[in-house]
Amino acid sequence: MSSNELGMPVVQTTGDSESKQAELVAIRVNSLSKCYQIYDNPRDRLKQFVVPRLQRLARKSSKHYFREFWALKDVSFEIKKGESVGIIGRNGSGKSTMLQIICGTLHPSAGDIEVNGRVAALLELGSGFNPEFTGRENVYMNAGVLGLTLQQTKDRFAEIEAFADIGDFIDQPVKTYSSGMMVRLAFAVIAHVDADILVIDEALAVGDAFFTQKCMRFLRHFMKTGTVLFVSHDTGAIKNLCNRAIWIEKGKVLQEGSPKDVCESYLEAFYEAQQGKSSTTKLKILKKHDGVRVQKDQRMAFINASNLRNDLQIFKFDPESASFGDGGAQITAVEFLDSDGSSLSWVVGGELVTLVVQATVNQPLEGPIIGFTVKDRLGQALFGENTYLTNMDNPLSGSIGDEVQAEFTFLMPILPPGDYSVNVAIASGTQVQHIQHHWISDAVMFKSQSSSSSTGLIGIPMHQIKLDVARNLT
Ligand SMILES: Nc1ncnc2c1ncn2[C@@H]1O[C@H](COP(=O)(O)OP(=O)(O)OP(=O)(O)O)[C@@H](O)[C@H]1O
Structure with a gap:
């Protein structure tokens, strides 16, 4: 400049x-x-x-x-x-x-x-x-x-x-x-x-x-x-x-x-200027993921019984959503699952969910990385993750026709009412230097109907909240 x-x-x-x-x-x-x-x-x-x-x-x-x-x-x-x-x-x-x-x-x-x-x-x-x-x-x-x-x-x-x-x-x-x-x-x-x-x-x-x-x-x-x-x-x-x-x-x-x-x-x-245009392939069936259970926010029973319950309506994966990448891999499925591995169309903020992203390998891949970002209606990135650090010391490789699947299991934040979307991507290389094979903007949309979250862009499920009063005994 x-x-x-x-x-x-x-x-x-x-x-x-x-x-x-x-x-x-x-x-x-x-x-x-x-x-x-x-x-x-x-x-x-x-x-x-x-x-x-x-x-x-x-x-x-x-x-x-x-x-x-x-x-x-x-x-x-x-x-x-x-x-x-x-x-x-x-x-x-x-x-x-x-x-x-x-x-x-x-x-x-x-x-x-x-x-x-x-x-x-x-x-x-x-x-x-x-x-x-x-x-x-x-x-x-x-x-x-x-x-x-x-x-x-x-x-x-x-x-x-x-x-x-x-x-x-x-x-x-x-x-x-x-x-x-x-x-x-x-x-x-x-x-x-x-x-x-x-x-x-x-x-x-x-x-x-x-x-x-x-x-x-x-x-x-x-x-x-x-x-x-x-x-x-x-x-x-x-x-x-x-x-x-x-x-x-x-x-x-x-x-x-x-x-x-x-x-x-x-x-x-x-x-695209760096890597060329993307291509498309067909959708495949997801594998069932391993169940994980963790402690819930202690207020959830009360909140979920009230009109503050953070109901999130999840819409289906849209493979036609705007995408780009060099086509070396193709994201074929994106889905939220519950702790039993069942597909979810509703999630309650604060509950344990697993986001599964699946891709098909179209050309040999060294060190595939799958990541996601959840955005609010203004496009502000709220949270996200990728698989890089998990496999950094032991990078996987993929041959043509292989299927790569990533699972992200987390407590869904409590989201203020509004529309949200998830970007997903598969790349290969490192976090800093990588080739983007397939990036889908707004792959999955969801809607928050009501919420107990009062401040900030997202509410984090709390393991514990305490309030004590030390009595003045004099
Ligand atoms: N004084 C100048 N004489 C000749 N060319 C110039 C001059 N100032 C800018 N340029 C050229 O005009 C073009 C636009 O430059 P400018 O600095 O406006 O771009 P920019 O978008 O601000 O870039 P950056 O993001 O790198 O700051 C560039 O190709 C630059 O080389």
Whole structure:
């Protein structure tokens, strides 16, 4: 990713006369294109600087010494006020170029852009600061650039300092900061300048877990009213944070829509580009699995007798659901079984279940791994597992026609009412480096009707909950 020249957070506002449309639209990008000039060597750059001027003086038609590279080509989209939009795309797809144009630090070659409101951007990490100045001086400088008066910055300084939480480093030159410290300070500033539009570019990836959580809390709060443009390679973050996503590829908008749909298409294309298209085979019958019994949540008898019982209706495996992979193996069955091995169409949250995933081997496989992820209706991954660690020291192999079966036995979490789905996949290799043979999105769907879970995305079955009162005997 490239950064703007100073890497500074940038302010951009429209004029005073806001039209009715502008009241609704935060950013409108219309047929935007950006062409970079590429020079094969430094001499050509110099020639381009000198020769055309001489040719113009001599009234000759001028010659170019560069190649054109269109980083953005005819890009149009609109972001409404209050929307949180994720921009996804591979390295070099044009995301940063677009951000810089939106932030006003880069000029488009063609097209136009309308930005209604104050933009605060967190672009390249560690950018935005003069390295020779102290953190304190940089706060004043950045906040001023972002539209705060000196008095406003003075009034908010303590809060900014507390948000950044970098201790005495606030009075050290920024050149002595770690990248984590720089992003803490940059984020602290943009969080306190009353921005209307935040442009965040993967910066949250740096910093410790506590700071990331602090940023997330701020962002979620900001998203209630403000507009956010979030650029990331992380589909999980996009699905989690945004209510719309735009996928940019080779400088063009490839898809725009719900984060779930866009991210799934993006991931599919990503794997297909690496491995080629998938194929399909027929369904086979599952083997009966070994029964396992464990202790239940002690409240289950009471909860299950009440209207809080977490009834989960499970729908049948859909082999036609969106899938990708190189076809080296084919997932043929996905099913939830009870502790006796019987197929389930209803599960009660907190009960022991076994998820069975079965696949047929279409080409010799070394070290097959089967995994699953349960997602909520927003596509947020709630929990999942894979077989890698279990077979790490003794990887299996599969020959053509063999059947691979994975069983995951667990206490089903207590799920708040809503729709859920299960992604399943078979790969081979290691957890880090593997070939995806068959990945099915939403292979099985299920629905939670009622729930005792009151906080969090899922409720965990409790082995024990105790409450004691120590009597005051005096
Ligand atoms: N100043 C420049 N001169 C020439 N080419 C450039 C310049 N800046 C960017 N590019 C090219 O434009 C394309 C888009 O770059 P950009 O940084 O916008 O992509 P990106 O999607 O942000 O990538 P990443 O995910 O790696 O950050 C890339 O091929 C890049 O090499």
